[in-house]
Amino acid sequence: MSGPASLARRLARPEILALPPTDTAAAAAAGGAPIGRSIKLDANENPFAPLVGGGLAASVNRYPEPQPAALRQRLADLYGCAPTQLWATRGSDDAIDLLIRTFCRPGEDSIVIVEPTFTAYAQFARLQGAKVVAARLTEDLQFDCDAVIAACAEARPKLLFLCTPNNPTGTPVEPAEVRRIAAALPDTLVIADEAYIEFSDTPSMVAEVGGNLVVLRTLSKAYGLAGARVGCLIADPEIIEVASRASPPYPLPSLSVAATLDALAAERMPLHTERIARLVADRDMLAERLRAVAEIRSIRTGGNFLFLEVADPAGLAQRLASAGIRLRFRPNAAPGGVRVTVGTEMENAAMLAVFGLAEAVRPSRRAEIVRDTKETRIAVAVDLDRTEPRRIDTGIGFYDHMLDQVAAHGGFALTLACSGDLEIDPHHSIEDIALALGAALKVALGDKRGIGRFGFALPMDEVRAEVLIDLSGRPFSKFEGSFDTPDVGGLPTQMVPHIFRSLADSMGAAIHVKVEGDNDHHKVEGCFKAFGRALRMGLAIEGRGDALPSTKGVL
Ligand SMILES: *Cc1c(COP(=O)(O)O)cnc(C)c1O
Numbered sequence: 001m002s003g004p005a006s007l008a009r010r011l012a013r014p015e016i017l018a019l020p021p022t023d024t025a026a027a028a029a030a031g032g033a034p035i036g037r038s039i040k041l042d043a044n045e046n047p048f049a050p051l052v053g054g055g056l057a058a059s060v061n062r063y064p065e066p067q068p069a070a071l072r073q074r075l076a077d078l079y080g081c082a083p084t085q086l087w088a089t090r091g092s093d094d095a096i097d098l099l100i101r102t103f104c105r106p107g108e109d110s111i112v113i114v115e116p117t118f119t120a121y122a123q124f125a126r127l128q129g130a131k132v133v134a135a136r137l138t139e140d141l142q143f144d145c146d147a148v149i150a151a152c153a154e155a156r157p158k159l160l161f162l163c164t165p166n167n168p169t170g171t172p173v174e175p176a177e178v179r180r181i182a183a184a185l186p187d188t189l190v191i192a193d194e195a196y197i198e199f200s201d202t203p204s205m206v207a208e209v210g211g212n213l214v215v216l217r218t219l220s221k222a223y224g225l226a227g228a229r230v231g232c233l234i235a236d237p238e239i240i241e242v243a244s245r246a247s248p249p250y251p252l253p254s255l256s257v258a259a260t261l262d263a264l265a266a267e268r269m270p271l272h273t274e275r276i277a278r279l280v281a282d283r284d285m286l287a288e289r290l291r292a293v294a295e296i297r298s299i300r301t302g303g304n305f306l307f308l309e310v311a312d313p314a315g316l317a318q319r320l321a322s323a324g325i326r327l328r329f330r331p332n333a334a335p336g337g338v339r340v341t342v343g344t345e346m347e348n349a350a351m352l353a354v355f356g357l358a359e360a361v362r363p364s365r366r367a368e369i370v371r372d373t374k375e376t377r378i379a380v381a382v383d384l385d386r387t388e389p390r391r392i393d394t395g396i397g398f399y400d401h402m403l404d405q406v407a408a409h410g411g412f413a414l415t416l417a418c419s420g421d422l423e424i425d426p427h428h429s430i431e432d433i434a435l436a437l438g439a440a441l442k443v444a445l446g447d448k449r450g451i452g453r454f455g456f457a458l459p460m461d462e463v464r465a466e467v468l469i470d471l472s473g474r475p476f477s478k479f480e481g482s483f484d485t486p487d488v489g490g491l492p493t494q495m496v497p498h499i500f501r502s503l504a505d506s507m508g509a510a511i512h513v514k515v516e517g518d519n520d521h522h523k524v525e526g527c528f529k530a531f532g533r534a535l536r537m538g539l540a541i542e543g544r545g546d547a548l549p550s551t552k553g554v555l
Contacts, residue, residue: 006238007186007187007189007211007212007236007238007239008236008238008239008241008242009238009242010187011103011158011187011189012102012103012242013101013102013103013104013105014105015105016101016102016103016242016245016246017242017245019245019246020245021241021244021245022066022241022244022245022247024065024066024067024244040062043062043063045061045062045063046061047061048061049061057255059254060254060255062254063250064250064252064253064254064257065252066247066249066250066251066252067087067088067244067252068088068252068254068257069083070257070261071088071230071252071257071260071261072086072088074260074261074264075088075217075232078264079204079206079215079217079232079234080204080206080207081206081207081209081234082237084237084240085209085234085235085236085237085240086232086233086234086240087232087233087235087240087243087244087247088230088231088232088251088252089230089231089232089233089247089251089252090229090230090231090251090252091218091220091226091229091230091231092193092195092216092217092218092220092231092232092233093120093124093231094229094231094251095216095231095232095233096120096121096124096161096193096216097124097127098233098243098246098247099159099189099191099214099233099243100124100125100128100130100159101128101246102242102243102245102246103158103159103189104125104128104129104130104158104159105130106128106129106130107129109130109131109157109158110125110130110131110132110133110155110156110157110158111125111130111131111132111133111157111158111159111160111161112133112134112135112148112151112152112155112157112159112160112161112188113132113133113134113135113160113161114134114135114136114137114143114148114161114162114163114166115134115135115136115137115332116136116137116141116166116168116169116330116332116333116334116337117161117163117166117167118161118163118166118167118193118195121161121163122134130158131155133151133154133155133157134151135147135148135150135151135152137166137169137171141169141171141300141333141334142171143166143171143172143173143174143177145177145180145181148160148162148181149180149181149184149185152181152184152185152188153184153185156187156188157188158188158189159188159189159191160181160185160188160189160190160191161191161193162178162181162190162191162192162193163193163195164178164192164193164194164197164200164202165196165197165199165200165202165302165303166302167195167196167303167305167339168305168307168328168330168333168337168339169300169302169307169333169334170300170301170302170303170305170306170307171300171302172200172201172202172302173192173202174202175202175203175205175208178190178192178205178213179208182211182212182213185212186211186212187212188212189212189214189235189239190212190213190214191214191215191216192205192213192214192215192216193216194206194215194216194217195216195217195218195220195221195303196221196222196302196303196304196305197217198221198222198276199221199222199276199279199280199283199302199303199304200302200303206234209234209235209236210236211236213235214233214234214235214239215233215234215235216231216232216233216234217231217232217234218230218231218232219231219260219263219264221303221304222272222276222304223263223264223272224263224275225256225259225260225263228255228256228259228260228263229253229256230252230256230257230260265377265419266417266419267377267378267379267393267417267418267419268370268379268417269417270379270391270393270415270416270417271368271379271380271381271415271417273391273415274381274389274391274413274415275381277389279304279342280304282342282345282348283301283304283305283306283342284301286306286340286342286348286351286352287299287301287306289352289357290306290308290352290355290357292357293355293356293357295310295311295312295316295355296308296309296310296311296355297309297310297311297336304341304342305339305340305341305342306339306340306342307330307333307334307337307338307339307340308336308337308338308339308340309334309335309336309337309338310336310338311336312336313329313331313336313338316338316354317329319354320354323350323353323354325350325351325354327339327340327341327351328340328341344364345361345363345364345366346361346363346364349361362385363446364383364385365383365384365385365444365445365446365539366381366382366383366384366385366444367381367382367440367441367442367443367444368380368381368440369381369436369439369440369443371432371435371436371439373428373432375420375421375424375428375429375432376418376419376420376421376428376429376432376433377418377419377420378416378417378418378420378432378433378436379415379416379417379418380414380415380416380417380433380436380437380440381413381414381415381416381440382407382412382413382414382415382437382440382441382444383412383413383444384412384441384444384445384539385412386412386413387411387412387413388413389413389414389415390404390407390408390413390414390415391414391415391416391417392404392407392414392415392416392417393416393417393418394416394417394418394420394429394430394433395418395419395420395422395426395429396422396426396429396430396490396491397489397490398488398489398490398491399426399429399430399433399490399491401489401525402491402524402525402528403416403433403437403528405525405528405529405532406528406529406531406532406535407532408532409529409531409532409533409535409536410531410532410533410535410536410539411536411539411540412444412535412536412539414437416433416436416437418432418433420432426490426491426492426495427492427495430491430492430495430498430499431495431498431499431502434498434499434500434502434503434506435502435503435505435506436506437503437506438502438503438504438505438506438507438509439506439507441503441507441535441539442506442507442508445471445539453469453470453471453472453538454468454469454534454537454538455467455468455469455512455534455537456530456533456534456536456537457530458526458529458530458533460517460522460525460526460529461517461519461522462517462518462519462522463515463516463517463518463519463522463523463526464515464516464517464526465513465514465515465517465523465526465527465529465530466512466513466514466515466530467511467512467513467514467527467530467531467533467534468510468511468512468534469509469510469511469512469531469534469535469538470509470510471507471508471509471538472508472509472510473508474508474510475504475505475507475508475509475510476504476509476510476511477497477500477501477503477504477505477510477511477512477513478511478512478513479496479497479500479501479513479514480512480513480514480515481513481514481515481516481523481527483496483520483523483524484520485520488520488521488524489521491524493520493524496524496527497513500513500527500531503531511531513527513530513531515527
């Protein structure tokens, strides 16, 4: 497939081209997971199951697939490329190292970086004995396309690393600039490191990968998998083929692969979307608040971080140390340069306090629950102090609508997705979702300081629905009412009392529901709306918000 004139072959180190090509399919059969029922006596593995608890570790006595097909496919789907354009690596750090080892001959070849930037590019290049030529951002830390092209015209590097948005300054490189650079430098691999692109307004370059344009992606930042060490290189298949020769035989630990496939399962994705949007919104809020601080001379944002220039970094370092907060000082990037990662609400509040922006912050009333059984896989996030987003995908349209009513009338944010065995019966999904939602509400309520016990009655045309809730910690459920039709919009009516019982059980609440009227659709909807309204009152923080609504002092 690789003609002698292909870019990958022209640029690769001769030592790499002299290595045999990596046949990932053959390697999978030789060293990877057992194929079918074959008896594996070929790889000097230990035949006994590992002495580690938990299902995740099930097959770690076997070597993993060199490029697990399921992982490669999942990442290709996630990023929008073909599996043959993608090589999974131990974090994108490893992809940087792999590219440099594949293409840079020690003592002869060079890379170009755009300072100030991520330090790993230069570090791996120096380890390989490659020269590092630095172009620079402008004085005010803007990307300067012409300066980069000029530096490359002189250095004629094998590789150019563009970090977009840039760590630590947040500076993006716009697609038009990447395109222009790639066109101007046909004999250089132009590598867009998009470690933080999920947090950026700048679009990804993955769809344009090919020729000399290469993209790096990582699951460490946007998907919270830094400890799993999974990233990838996305490039023309010929570049992938050549680089794979420099890859170690089994780069990806099976535990990391399993954790990654789990974390990126379809029903988890809405929670990732919500988290990313939240981090971006909090980042912009923090930037806004910090603008009022005199000691901060400039603020830039990008990725899941802010880049500040402060007047007295030594003084700030002292205050941070006594508050037990770690920020990353980057004096080489800018005088007084410091990078601040966006954290949780409480962590952000502690950071703001170091800059004199103290305020009383209540612990976030947010919870995420992941609940997996053989029948259903559910991911749910609730935030009792925000009203958006409401994104619900149960697989049952009418149930989505009912839970949306609960969140809308309850006044809380709800993200919920389920992959369930609907082809068998909606029963499992309906019940398990109620259990997961109740559990999430219970966690989000925390110690219940400031909450009350409430109820709500609601007329809907001829229907009257009434719900009383006591968030008492003691599960109890009572349902008065009946339905004439077996089914409303795909939701079996006999499941309605069951849903409230599951909620009561998992929330630790007493829930009394009473409904009367003629139209079953109205009756079902009335129950959920009234439940949302009663919940809204029950969840509301009242007054100073620190009194427990019980004479026992504990609920
Ligand atoms: C964090 C970071 C990486 C490394 O990510 P891993 O996948 O965890 O190795 C790569 N590039 C940049 C710019 C980063 O900031």
